[in-house]
Amino acid sequence: MSFGLLLSTVRYEERRLLSELDQRGLHAVRLDPRNLSFGPKDTERFRGMTVLNREISSQRAALAAESLEAFGARPVNDASSTRVCGNKWSTYLRLKQCGIPTPTTLLAPSAEAGMKAIESLGYPAVVKPLSASWGNRVGLITDRHAADAVLEHCAAMPSAVARTVIVQEAIRPGAPDLRGIVVDGVCVGVISRSGGDWRNNVARGATVECIAPNEEIYGLCVRAAAAVGARIAGVDLVQGVNGGFMVLEVNSRVEFQGFEGATGVDVAARIVEACVSQVIDVKETI
Ligand SMILES: Nc1ncnc2c1ncn2[C@@H]1O[C@H](COP(=O)(O)OP(=O)(O)O)[C@@H](O)[C@H]1O
Ligand SMILES: [Mg+2]
Secondary structure, three states, X not given: OOEEEXXXXXXXXXXXXXXXXXXXXXXXXXXXXXXXXXXXXXXXXXXXXXXXXOOOOXXXXXXXXXXXXXXXXXXXXXXXXXXXXXXXXXXXXXXXXXXXXXXXXXXXXXXXXXXXXXXXXXXXXXXXXXXXXXXXXXEEEOOHHHHHHHHHHHHOOOOHHHHOEEEEEOOXXXXXXXXXXEEOOEEEEEEEEEOOOOOOOHHHOOEEEEOOOOHHHHHHHXXXXXXXXXXXXXXXXXXXXXXXXXXXXXXXXXXXXXXXXXXXXXXXXXXXXHHHHHHHHXXXXX
């Protein structure tokens, strides 16, 4: 049974995963989605392969996962959850459908719709692209002039997808937020992140701290991962003024450097174990 690691960039996380695989004597075939064409010669190449998806680009990750499944491989996460997590609106819809608390969010396919959405939610409001990471282009709109400027820039983007944004209720912007990691239905830990700008992404300089296990938060993380169908998930949460937690988004190819440092949880080992158990499952059913 073969094992693949899908990636175009080797970061801290991928080095950790490769070393965990090595320790278990598992050889991972490295698959670079920039070089995969899925032609007739690949018909047998991927059949039965478990492929851990660590591709940095969400577009490439979703396309490769879909293609791998069509060619008989089992990507982790699967294609459907990779696609849903790669789109903040699709994620919002799944969270809503599953009754998971999440900030009120409106779709804005045009500047007009965006302005209506912002005015209906009130200031400050948050504008986000459908697909982005590390807090990129997540904007806090504090007044009508800022709204005009941001929506005008969005309207100038070159494709209908890029012009479409979501508008979201701002939940105590600048307050610490939370990141939980879920592997196969188990929340392995939660950190709080603070001190970014108002966006508390670690990539924006936020510092992280381990938080004590809490049933409400751990439960929400597990439910959010299940809502999008992700076996491996990084769940972002914020806390409202009345103390309740809300899920912002679910990441299907979670970064965990800060998380491992703060919690001491060996996330790479947990992920590799989940993938290995899948390889064993397949062996047993053949
Ligand atoms: N609605 C919101 N209210 C308050 N803070 C938010 C809101 N949306 C995003 N943020 C802040 O911005 C960060 C990035 O937003 P997020 O939706 O997680 O996008 P990204 O995929 O870029 O990480 C969050 O971790 C949080 O700190
Ligand atoms: Mg995030």
